[in-house]
Amino acid sequence: MSISAQLARVRASIAEAAHSSGRDPASVCLLAVSKTFGPEAVIEAADAGQREFGENYVQEAIDKIASVNAARPDLSLIWHFIGPLQSNKTRVVAEQIDWVHSVDRVKIAQRLSDQRPPHLPPLNICLQVNVSGEDSKSGVAPEALLALASEVAGLPRLRLRGLMAIPEPAEDPEAQRRPFALLRTLQQQLHAAGIPTDTLSMGMSADMTAAIAEGATVVRIGTAIFGKRDYDQ
Numbered sequence: 001m002s003i004s005a006q007l008a009r010v011r012a013s014i015a016e017a018a019h020s021s022g023r024d025p026a027s028v029c030l031l032a033v034s035k036t037f038g039p040e041a042v043i044e045a046a047d048a049g050q051r052e053f054g055e056n057y058v059q060e061a062i063d064k065i066a067s068v069n070a071a072r073p074d075l076s077l078i079w080h081f082i083g084p085l086q087s088n089k090t091r092v093v094a095e096q097i098d099w100v101h102s103v104d105r106v107k108i109a110q111r112l113s114d115q116r117p118p119h120l121p122p123l124n125i126c127l128q129v130n131v132s133g134e135d136s137k138s139g140v141a142p143e144a145l146l147a148l149a150s151e152v153a154g155l156p157r158l159r160l161r162g163l164m165a166i167p168e169p170a171e172d173p174e175a176q177r178r179p180f181a182l183l184r185t186l187q188q189q190l191h192a193a194g195i196p197t198d199t200l201s202m203g204m205s206a207d208m209t210a211a212i213a214e215g216a217t218v219v220r221i222g223t224a225i226f227g228k229r230d231y232d233q
C-alpha cells in the first residue's frame with residue numbers, strides 16, 4: 001500500500017479511537033516516525049498532508065532535514081526528536097528541531113536551553129518517563145519527575161509541553177492502558193503542583209488505540225505509515 005493510503009488508514013483509526021472515547025479526533029496529533037526511511041518517504045507523506053515528523057537518531061535527522069529542505073523548500077515541516085539524546089549531540093538538535101520528546105535529565109535540558117538560538121521560538125520539550133520500571137529503559141523515574149519538571153519549566157529557552165512514554169510492549173488492551181493511565185496521572189500531578197502542560201506523547205503503531213483512550217494528544221506512528229523498518233540499510 002502507498003504511504004498516502006497507509007496515512008489515510010492511520011488517520012481513520014485515530015478518529016475511530018477518539019470517537020469511541022468521546023474525544024475530538026482533532027485533539028490527537030499524528031507524528032509520522034520516519035526513522036530509517038529516506039527523504040522521499042517524508043516528501044510523499046508531506047504531499048499527502050502530513051506535517052509533523054519524528055526522528056530517533058541525530059545525524060540521520062539532520063541529514064534528512066537538509067535533503068527535504070533542499071528538494072522541497074515549499075514544505076514547512078515540524079520536526080520532533082524522539083530518540084535517546086547524548087549531551088555531545090544537543091547543539092544541532094537545539095538549532096534545527098522544533099520538539100524534543102526524550103528529555104530525562106537536567107543536564108540535557110540545560111544544554112538545549114543554552115544552545116537554542118535566540119532567533120527561534122523556545123524549544124518544545126516533553127519529559128520522557130519510565131513507566132514500566134525496567135532498569136534498561138530510559139526515562140526519568142516517576143518519583144523524580146516533579147523535581148525535573150520544576151527545573152525544566154524554569155529554563156528560559158525551553159517550553160515544557162508535557163510527558164512522553166514508551167511502555168513495554170503488551171498484547172492485551174487492558175495491559176496496554178495501564179502505563180498510559182499512569183502517565184496521565186503524573187501529568188495531573190504536575191498540574192496540581194502548578195506546572196501546566198498540554199501534551200501527552202504516547203502510543204505507537206501497536207498500542208495507539210489504548211493510548212488515545214487514556215488521553216494521548218500525540219501518537220508516534222512509524223510502521224503503520226511507512227512499513228517495516230530495515231535497520232541493515
Ligand SMILES: *Cc1c(COP(=O)(O)O)cnc(C)c1O
Nearest residue numbers: 033056082204205220221222223
Ligand atoms: C520507532 C519509534 C516509534 C514508532 O514505532 P512504530 O511501532 O513503528 O509505530 C515511536 N516512538 C519512538 C520513541 C520510537 O522510537
